Amino acid sequence: MAKYLLLKHYRGAPAAVNDVPMDRWTPEEIAAHMRYMNDFAARLEKTGEFVDGQALAPEGTWVRYDGEGRPPVTDGPFAETKDLIAGWMVIDVDDHARAVELAGELSAAPGAGGEPIHEWLELRPFLTEPPVITE
């Protein structure tokens, strides 16, 4: 088994085929999209492949250490940040081919006009524990 992260971007991903921002959809189209996402996660739970799914607020704060005895420095958000993560799903699947298949299904979530968005999702393998037997 292998764990993969399916990463959704607010921005920073290549343009989707059905590239209409969500705030231009009808309420029914948004509802249909949400239903598709929930059904997808529920189906993965049933197949024993679901690990986690979360959505992120678009705006956050940058934080860094500022030396002994000082409070951390905060900054941002920065409008120029190119890569903005919208959310993720973590899956635990037999192999890479299955991960690609599922990412393809998730990317088919309906958007404007009820048509698939064809959104680009980033698929990243988790680093694992080292195997016991290597030689």
Next chain:
Amino acid sequence: MPPIDESLLRSLTPEVLAALVRRGADFAAAEDAVQDALVEAVRVWPADPPRDPKGWLVTVAWRKFLDAARADTARRRREDRVEEEPAPGAVPGADDTLQLYFLCAHPSLTPASAVALTLRAVGGLTTRQIARAYLVPEATMAQRVSRAKRTVSGVRLDRPGDVATVLRVLYLVFNEGYSGDVDLAAEAIRLTRQLAARVDHPEAAGLLALMLLHHARRPARTDPDGCLVPLAAQDRTRWDTSAIAEGIGILQRALARDRLGEFQAQAAIAALHADAPTAEETDWPQIVEWYDELVRLTDSPVVRLNRAVAVGEADGPRAGLAALAALDDTLPRHTAAAAYLHERAGDVETAARLFAEAAHRATNLAERDHLTRQAARLRAHRPAGQRGTDHPGG
């Protein structure tokens, strides 16, 4: 009150399960009932240990099964059937346990499903324990187990299965590593030992020997900071000599049967490492011969890669690099092996670059950190201005 011996309790799991199936319970319902009985045993036994643990478990599991069947009105017809079953007869013997191994590793299951079902139905682990071992939510693991049970629900328990598929599943469990709350390596050894005692198969013995020999090195595999220590640098006084002795004994008896298989060959390589008092005294020519056997048995590119590294030790790094050059350079660990051989050949510059590249391609964290440190070690001797910026992982 004394804590109960959980591995003793769990070693009874397959026999209790088989007893229920013998009495007419279907596999999926029987498996649930046995889980319930195990939970109850953990609760009750410390204060009130039974004289006959197996009999106790069979009685309680059977009662749980009947309760569940009665409660499930949708299963009215099955309830009628089990009510007609005769009173409990003799508890079945070892063969039933073997059949459960075959069922749980049935070829119709995906590897992940076979692993989950084996750990629960044969190993007696709870769904929560398996979920934690594999770092997935308990609900996900529960679904994986119940799907697996549905998949094999039509399989008859009375036909002999394929030992090789069972060994493959146990190998996967062992090789998962030492993470998590449940010691999967120890559990794999326990299940393989139980299997090897029941089946006359040199490869079952070979796999058990392989596991014991690798498990013996466990205390030396990581340093106090949790960093991976490569075989050559391990403190061999920390190897478990009794596990090594047992593994070598099992391997020798298996090899004497003259039915060589890949697990015996892998165990033979592990035994040669275990036999060497120091890394320098390793019998590399003989290890290369065993890799030749493994190539013949498996024709695996990963084996060819490991063989190239062994050739580098036996005949010098140039010979190792030549063997490596014949292989696909996208193989996992190809770059790491090349880096190692280049360093041995004295080409520090190339080795450092390749170690950094190998770290970038590593599929696990401990190995990535190890390879990054190798690159850093080689680059530390260069003036700061010449240090590249191509180090991976920050």
